[in-house]
Amino acid sequence: MNAEVTVFGARYSVYVRAVLMALEAKGVPYELEPVDIFAQDETVEAYRKLHPFGRIPAFRHGEFVLYETAAINRYIDEGFAGPPLQPATAQDRARMVQIMSVTDNYGYRPLVWDIYVERVSNPREGKPVNEALIAAALPKARSYVQALCDLMGGKLFLTDETPTLADFHAAPVFGYFLEAAEGLRVINDYPGLVDWWERISASAA
Ligand SMILES: N[C@@H](CCC(=O)N[C@@H](CS)C(=O)NCC(=O)O)C(=O)O
Known part of the structure; x- marks a missing residue:
């Protein structure tokens, strides 16, 4: 190629x-x-x-x-040509940028580093698990997931009826988070996000 x-x-x-x-x-x-x-x-x-x-x-x-x-x-x-990956309205585009920023600033560290790395990756590599870090991250992870759920409302994807850059930003973070038992427990309290996860993991690479 x-x-x-x-x-x-x-x-x-x-x-x-x-x-x-x-x-x-x-x-x-x-x-x-x-x-x-x-x-x-x-x-x-x-x-x-x-x-x-x-x-x-x-x-x-x-x-x-x-x-x-x-x-x-x-x-x-x-x-590039191809399907649009940003919503059509100014408000939905602002929502998309908001979700990407929320993911960077409030989601990435607790979900990926403090929960996935500690609970899943460290044991796999024979490293110790910092339970205090996981415990401190859980309320932060829950706040992030709650915020995403609130911002998504009743849409099929995070900011639209088709995937946008917001979904691509958040989905890989969830991919790791949901490998941890804590991640599954948190998301299961948010059925709208469970449905979203099924949709985005089926529709994207
Ligand atoms: N703000 C950057 C974040 C990129 C980032 O943090 N990447 C991680 C991997 S997921 C990394 O390079 N980590 C290495 C490090 O922290 O030194 C972006 O939007 O691309």
Whole structure:
């Protein structure tokens, strides 16, 4: 494949997954160039030319280089043909940006790092589990899930009747969270989000 689009990162990253979901929804061919941000070797220093903060993903389309998932996904939607991935009205688009920001600021850390990594990933790697971290994260996770449920209202997806960038931002976070028993217990109190999870995991990569 001779793709014009390159995503730098690794599939384990929720933010890389959000970008790949947008590219796949648009039908844009891409190459995933592996970057292991946890490698702690000279490759990470070289990668800082693309992403000065050393996070993944970074994105390149021809000569155009971009980092920050929300910006990348907006560019993918607006820069390529394919189904629209942002809602039609100003209010729904603002809601979409709100949900992406809420996910970054209040969802990602408790759901992925404090609950999934501690409960699922650490035991798998033979590392100790910090139960205090999990316990402290649970009310934060519940607040995030409650907020998403409230913001979604009765729609099929988070901001519309079809998937938008908000769904692609949140779904990978839920993908990890729901591997933990705590995640399943939290989401089961929100039937609207259980239905959403079934829809988004069936409709996207
Ligand atoms: N604000 C960034 C967040 C990206 C991010 O935090 N990626 C994680 C992987 S999911 C990462 O690179 N972590 C490495 C680190 O924290 O050093 C975005 O929107 O792309």
